[in-house]
Amino acid sequence: MAEKSLMKGNEALAEAALRAGCKCFFGYPITPQTEIAAYLSKRMPKVGGTFLQAESEVAAINMIYGCAGSGIRCMTSSSSPGISLKTEGISYIAGADLPCVIINVQRGGPGLGGIQPSQADYWQVTHALGHGDFHALVFAPSTVQEMADTVTKAFDLADKYRMPAVILADGLLGQMMEPVAFEDVEIKMSDASNKPWAANGHGNKREHNIINSLFLQPTELEDKIKERFKRYETAKATETLAVAENCEDADIVVVAYGSTARLAKSAAEMARKSGLKVGTFRPVTLWPFPEKELNEACKNAKKVLTVEMSMGQMVDDVKLALNCRLPVEFYGRTGGVVPSPAEICNKLKEMGGIN
């Protein structure tokens, strides 16, 4: 049995990145994720990696673009306002078919907002992470262990599909401490040996590689995008992850991700005690959204409740995934307020027609 450590979510994520061979980290301080940078600034040089605090989130994402373009595993992390700064750079990364990992430890917004947890960047990371037709893989951990596990998966799938991958966490997950076990691997920094497309010096052994997202001929650009979307289709068909619990006999299924899923699970247990048949569905990949799994979980349900720390963003995808065949209601708190299981349970009772 692998040894466990008690670690903060942010730090567990950082350690897992190293074990996945992340060689370079470029980031900028912003609450509530600065621990990722602080941890890596200490640990990374010791395992042969490079840590650099960039002058801005904009600079950081462009350093990622350069590093990823040369075929090396790399990561940046930020929180909501910083992710907004990165969006142009992320579009360039996606448009050049480059893999990388981007961490968003969400905080209250919009604008400067607050530093307490939130889930109000869902739309941004799943639907509008930058201009143009593209997607990023999006993972939503809900425990410190999952913070570590999803990072490893993110690096692997980003390389496999040549696209950026986002870990969408929130301030609660970033700051909480829980036991975590890591893969027992020797830390080995990645190289570009399996990336023949990388711009890392042709060594007079091949034609020169160009990393680029500029295609002035519309038909050429369209072809590039369509080819990229074919890869997305493969990802959608094979890479969805979700956890459904107690849904077989459930009248109401509660859909939530991240920290909110843990609160929703407690609320569902409370509701069961009051006689309501409630199940929970927790997407772990937000893109691709686990549509098949959601439909399977809701096949006997009469109603669905989506709970988020926002004004309601994932709820739209829930309705779309279900093809609007079931009534989908929403409960949420925003601005950094974390809902309590009791509040969520009250909403469930209201939906279930009991007091």
Add this chain to the structure above:
Amino acid sequence: MAKMTVEFDRCKGCGLCVTACPKKIVAIQQEKLNKKGYYTAACIDDDACIGCALCAMMCPDCAITVLGGEK
């Protein structure tokens, strides 16, 4: 013997080579347009060419090759 040759369809007739030639033997010929629609540079006195290659150095399009002469 030194010789300067201009790649006909690459030259844009910008005239920078004309300013660089110390012997003043490069000019823009006005007889024939190239396929991009430019009148191109040409050496008007091959015998006087000393192969200094200053014209080639000035050319933004690498349209000039120079053989012979001192470097």
Add this chain to the structure above:
Amino acid sequence: MPEFKRPHALTDAYLHYCPGCTHGIVHRLVAEVIDEMGIEGDTIGVCPVGCSVMAYDYFRCDMMEASHGRSPAVATGIKRANPDKFVFTYQGDGDLAAIGTAETVHAATRGENITVIFINNTTYGMTGGQMAPTTLPGQVTQTTPYGRDTSVEGFPVKICEMLSQLDGVALAQRVTVIDPKNIRIAKEAIRKGFEFQKNKQGFSIIEVLSTCPTNWGMTPVQALDRLRSEMIPYYPLGVFKEGAVR
């Protein structure tokens, strides 16, 4: 018999630049230096938004396109991941001195071991001749149709002078390509910039005063004259800082 011909590091693609645009000369000088140092296989160039956005078609080394202003950051990413490779950026006025000022200053002050080629032609060429941070007082551009008025639009920025104040800068030199003598000096400066990089001795920037005949509304030869009579007095040529930083 000695020859003058295209360097290997320059592809034989037809250059899309305007007739007489000095981009082509500078591209060739960079390629000559790469050839002479034998580093084509170990070099990655970064070209961003600007007239030279398609420089990836002109250089035979690996190339990366970058977003506007961010080349020094992209170059940093490549270099930190591949410290033994050569990384150069090739940037225009708007790219380096407007939107990219932060990235420029920080790569310089970090002493990033990269070589930055800065094309200063006092205008935004690609988008049709708008004011640049380097536009001279009184200069007419598309967005200063009455001439740059320092009380409204402020003053031009002198990049070499500014960056020479930073400890991370190994070379800050301003050159031009208006005649063969200056072309030779420019090539030596570019070579120095690559040598500092080779020896991991800090950040190099070679600012090349260049022409933009089309947007200045001049013939290529007239444009050279403007550079000589108006630009050089404002942007003096020379070395502003030279010396290994580490």
